[in-house]
Amino acid sequence: MKPFRIGLVLLLASLGFLLGLAIWGFTAAWKLGGDTPLGVHGWIAMFLAAGLTLALGGGLMWLAFYSSNHGYDDDQSGQP
Numbered sequence: 001m002k003p004f005r006i007g008l009v010l011l012l013a014s015l016g017f018l019l020g021l022a023i024w025g026f027t028a029a030w031k032l033g034g035d036t037p038l039g040v041h042g043w044i045a046m047f048l049a050a051g052l053t054l055a056l057g058g059g060l061m062w063l064a065f066y067s068s069n070h071g072y073d074d075d076q077s078g079q080p
Contacts, residue, residue, distance in 0.1 A: 038046075067073055
């Protein structure tokens with residue numbers, strides 16, 4: 001097993017910090033909204049939006065990897 005490189009550790013630490021900052025910002029904005037309850041339809045819409053967003057992101061990433069692995073991203077200009 002290779003030892004961790006400092007760049008990888010810094011990358012993971014910065015991504016973790018940004019995730020924590022995003023979660024903190026979301027909860028702060030939620031609390032600033034007051035005591036407005038979210039009904040059943042609101043929760044359904046929120047979960048559908050999150051699921052569709054994750055599905056779209058995953059599908060686009062799959063398409064990028066598929067395209068790269070099957071040569072669709074190769075240079076077609078005829079230049080060596």
